Amino acid sequence: MSAPKKFWASDPSSIAPFIRSLLLARPSSLAKLEGLDVLLRSPPPVPGQVRLLSGGGSGHEPAHAGFIGTGMLSGAICGGIFASPPVSAILAAVRTCAANGGGPVLIIVKNYTGDRLNFGMAAEIARAEGADVATVVVADDAAIPPEKVGLAGSRGVAGAVFVHKCAGAAAEAGKSLEEVAAVAERVAGSVRTLGVSLENVDVPGASSGKSDLDADVMEVGLGIHGEPGRERSNYPHPRGIDGLVEDMLHSLYEYGYSDGVGGTSKWADGEEVTVLINNLGGCSVFEMGTVAEAVARKLESEGPWGEKLKASRIYVGSYMTSLDMHGFSVSVMVTDDELGNLLDAPTNAPAWTPAERAPPSGPRPSLTPITLPVAPATADAPDGGPLVDSRVRSAVRAACATLLALEPSLTEWDTATGDGDCGLTMSRGATEVLRRLDSGTLAADGMAASALFAGLADAVGSSMGGTSGVLFELFFRRASTAVREGDGGYAAALAAGVGAVELYGGARVGYRTMVDALRPAADAADNGKSAKDIAVTAETGAEGTAAIQRALAGRSNYIREGGLDGIPDPGAKAVAAILTAVAGAL
Numbered sequence: 001m002s003a004p005k006k007f008w009a010s011d012p013s014s015i016a017p018f019i020r021s022l023l024l025a026r027p028s029s030l031a032k033l034e035g036l037d038v039l040l041r042s043p044p045p046v047p048g049q050v051r052l053l054s055g056g057g058s059g060h061e062p063a064h065a066g067f068i069g070t071g072m073l074s075g076a077i078c079g080g081i082f083a084s085p086p087v088s089a090i091l092a093a094v095r096t097c098a099a100n101g102g103g104p105v106l107i108i109v110k111n112y113t114g115d116r117l118n119f120g121m122a123a124e125i126a127r128a129e130g131a132d133v134a135t136v137v138v139a140d141d142a143a144i145p146p147e148k149v150g151l152a153g154s155r156g157v158a159g160a161v162f163v164h165k166c167a168g169a170a171a172e173a174g175k176s177l178e179e180v181a182a183v184a185e186r187v188a189g190s191v192r193t194l195g196v197s198l199e200n201v202d203v204p205g206a207s208s209g210k211s212d213l214d215a216d217v218m219e220v221g222l223g224i225h226g227e228p229g230r231e232r233s234n235y236p237h238p239r240g241i242d243g244l245v246e247d248m249l250h251s252l253y254e255y256g257y258s259d260g261v262g263g264t265s266k267w268a269d270g271e272e273v274t275v276l277i278n279n280l281g282g283c284s285v286f287e288m289g290t291v292a293e294a295v296a297r298k299l300e301s302e303g304p305w306g307e308k309l310k311a312s313r314i315y316v317g318s319y320m321t322s323l324d325m326h327g328f329s330v331s332v333m334v335t336d337d338e339l340g341n342l343l344d345a346p347t348n349a350p351a352w353t354p355a356e357r358a359p360p361s362g363p364r365p366s367l368t369p370i371t372l373p374v375a376p377a378t379a380d381a382p383d384g385g386p387l388v389d390s391r392v393r394s395a396v397r398a399a400c401a402t403l404l405a406l407e408p409s410l411t412e413w414d415t416a417t418g419d420g421d422c423g424l425t426m427s428r429g430a431t432e433v434l435r436r437l438d439s440g441t442l443a444a445d446g447m448a449a450s451a452l453f454a455g456l457a458d459a460v461g462s463s464m465g466g467t468s469g470v471l472f473e474l475f476f477r478r479a480s481t482a483v484r485e486g487d488g489g490y491a492a493a494l495a496a497g498v499g500a501v502e503l504y505g506g507a508r509v510g511y512r513t514m515v516d517a518l519r520p521a522a523d524a525a526d527n528g529k530s531a532k533d534i535a536v537t538a539e540t541g542a543e544g545t546a547a548i549q550r551a552l553a554g555r556s557n558y559i560r561e562g563g564l565d566g567i568p569d570p571g572a573k574a575v576a577a578i579l580t581a582v583a584g585a586l
Helices: 016-025 087-098 113-128 160-172 177-190 240-255 285-299 337-344 390-417 422-439 449-463 466-485 489-505 515-526 531-547 570-585
Strands: 030-032 038-041 051-058 075-081 105-110 133-138 191-197 217-220 231-234 272-279 310-317 327-334
Touching: 016 030, 016 038, 038 087, 051 087, 051 160, 075 087, 087 105, 087 113, 105 113, 105 160, 105 177, 113 133, 133 160, 133 177, 160 177, 160 272, 160 327, 160 337, 177 191, 177 327, 177 337, 191 240, 191 272, 240 285, 240 327, 272 285, 272 337, 285 310, 285 327, 310 337, 390 422, 390 449, 390 570, 422 449, 422 466, 422 570, 449 466, 449 489, 466 489, 466 570, 489 515, 515 531, 515 570, 531 570
Parallel strands: 051 075, 051 105, 105 133, 272 310
Antiparallel strands: 030 038, 038 075, 191 217, 191 327, 217 231, 272 327
């Protein structure tokens, strides 16, 4: 397998460029220890205040350096990619925080053997030197049942971010080392996390790309370094995203959390929980939102925990990643007022995005839609223009049928020159117009042309979408106004509609858009040409777009010169097809 395509430095395994980028972005709030990959808060906390240190291998950004700031970490020790930092760097960070009027130090360690050994060794050396140091180990991963984890224990994953936040807020409030450590221990025992991924991770400097999972497989319960999970499951989940999320939440519930006195508790009906939906690196924002909605909905509905829980705070985003792993993790923590206040306490750590607390009871105000304003009354507006008859109705129907038949060609042309949706967009509009024709709400006998054009505007506006939909709606609305206010008939309507498209769309003849067919057609109508001649003029303009080498509007504008050769603009072809069908029916 070939090396992955990535924007990495000449030495992909070096973390120096990334660390320098943080220092460049935070010139007044971040500092680095000389010769070491240790980043510290600047200025440091006030003398005597507990300092929080954490860290580990790089590749989990924004963790841990992104959480340096008031109310969170005082420093982060960065190892190489997925490698624990050396004892010397950790010890230097502790010494710096404790010396010269510093304060006690709490070291927060994720439960991996290398981290435990190196951070633990540094803590012991510092204690021997007289520093006031405590350590808390976070082991929130619920992938493997407690009775099967063995000596190593559960891994420390995204739940560590809650430990950083709550303990950091306690330290900022002036709590003692013992009190801050107690908060950290409580949070570490309360939060549980489970992850899932569709792909593994590309490691910088590796000679080949990641070993992808098969297309029909996903890894459940994997670690943040790409370690195997508890199982490989079918993808997609047979019950979709809801089923996947439901299974993950049930696993977290069954795993339980520490009750603080050596036992295990489980979520109970009505309890308030805080949720972190963490992007492992490769999920889109849209995917993350979809997952978050499913998580909140499932937690707040009937489950093994009872009738429902209350997801009072929902954090969604990239908090602890695994480079580009296409997956996410879900962390759930039972939250009382103490922990909630610590989560809500202010921090300037750039990677922490605060969450709004939902009301303790009742629905979220944000889920109650704002009532739509009533549109100004138009029923009394005078109609105008020619009256609709069977020929007009046949012409509208013929235009729709032509667009539906032309969909494959429109899609083909638009795929080559744009985003490929023109055919489907036109089909949606034609289908909706036909539906309204069949229901008798559009183009009824005796309806004035102004009402016909207004009805067409409503139909395409509610169905087409995209730029084409807006342009067609603009055309019909302006045409409706024109025939209502004047006596020029359909020629005046065509001219007015084209003028609106040019005004708001900005395109002109030669820009390689639908205007290349519309403007010649409008000019022909102004000159008294027949419907057939108007259609021929539009078709000539549409065909001429195939010779335009560079578009000046629309998505084709981004295609390199020569990439459009011989391919007509699909919007212009659609307009020509409509006018040809109308001419044939009249």
